[in-house]
Amino acid sequence: MDYILNGFIRAFQLIISLNKELYEVIFLSIGVALISTTIISVIFIPIGLKLGLRKFKGEVFFARTIFSLMGIPSVVVGLVVALVLSRNSVFGFLQLLYTPTAIIIAQSFLILPLCLSLTYTLSRSKARKINRVGKILGGKRKDRLFLILFELKDELLIIVITCFSRAITEVGAVMIVGGNLKGSTRVMTTSISMLNSMGDYSTGIALGIILLGITFLINNFIYVHKIEVNN
Amino acid sequence: MKKDIKIIDLKKAFNRKDVLNIPELTFKNGGISYLVGENGAGKSTLLNILAKIDKEYQGKVEDSFIDNEISLVDANPYMLKGNVYKNIEYPLKIRKRENIDESMTALLDIFNLKTLKNKEASKLSSGETQKVAIVRALSFSPKLLMLDEPTSNLDKTAKLELIDILEKYNQKGNTIIVVTHDHGFFENLKGEKIVLEKCKNRIKEEFKI
DSSP: OHHHHHHHHHHHHHHHTTOHHHHHHHHHHHHHHHHHHHHHHHHHHHHHHHHHHSOOTTHHHHHHHHHHHTTOOHHHHHHHHHHHHSTTSTTGGGOOTTSHHHHHHHHHHHHHHHHHHHHHHHIIIIIHHHHHHHHHTTOOHHHHHHHHHHHTHHHHHHHHHHHHHHHHTOOHHHHHHHTTOTTTTOOHHHHHHHHHHHTOHHHHHHHHHHHHHHHHHHHHHHHHHHHHHHO | OOOOEEEEEEEEEETTEEEEEEEEEEEOTTOEEEEEOSTTSSHHHHHHHHTTSOOOOEEEEEOOOOGGGEEEEOSSOOOOSSBHHHHHHHHHHHTTOSOHHHHHHHHHHHTTOGGGTTSBGGGSOHHHHHHHHHHHHHTTOOSEEEEESTTTTOOHHHHHHHHHHHHHHHHTTOEEEEEOOOHHHHHHSOOEEEEOOOOOOOBOOOOOO
């Protein structure tokens, strides 16, 4: 048990001493998760809202598909992205495999169904009502769009944070497409996995504490915000 | 001067079941019309069509109102986020009306809503919600006002207040269409009564391969 206690002590030492390598890993993790979340949110939140507002053929099939894709194993996503980006494949000429961009692509594909399905569900349950009120009160298309975004801003923020939380805690796909290269594609989750294999528990625990802290803060924020929204 | 609303051969179906089948119907401009009928007769559906929210139907609906001049109050109105003031102010804001503050003060005064103006809309009682929704619908002075079961959550005093408001509003030449089961309502406010009969929900012919 000593090594766990020592791990905690060493962890705090690393955090306080502003260890360069540790913080590089932290910032890269936050950076790639932020970029993938931003890309997916900007593209798929409007699409999800738009799809939820109208009735269309194949609606049930679409809903079933995106909900099913929410449970897709991350290693499968990683494998597909790695295959597509590998040297001899379609996008091999871009030389993106084992780069932070590859991690962003994998995370983006991973959180896409989450973002789309949550936004679509929200749109169906609430945006339709808001759109109707906007129409009834004489709002033009632009007025109604702003009204929907304003009315649902809290719920949409929760969706964005949920996607970020999913992206930053991801390990399987990131390990496959990033390769956990020191100083290049090493993020918190892949580092923890590697450090555990190496028996370097102190640094592993340090990263674990930080990752736990970030996810705890995010989930706590979501929980408090959800209560506020429900009230 | 607006023309009468004329409905010619209006048909509407949901899931291959007819919910509306009106060969001919006219709503007089500047008049008060009551739509009555049993549940499922298509009263609310007709209001949606007249409000130009539902455009998927067969037949003709001829009127001279533009979207901006029509207002509809749902049976269960949705309140926007924020307080009562923000809700009533919204239609005026999107129309970029001048002197909104003055108009709002007058509206809140006329409808006795001064005490509620800072109350969160989500915390209103069902009766208060209905009242605020009616005021919100009237705030921009629509030429055609439609109300779906407006008295379902109102007490006797509020009902009489509403009748008084609608009477004054109608005297200005505006058209009112009300869906209601409340006999007391249309006994106090004279208008034309239109009974919608429930469609025989015929299933259209199916072709089996």
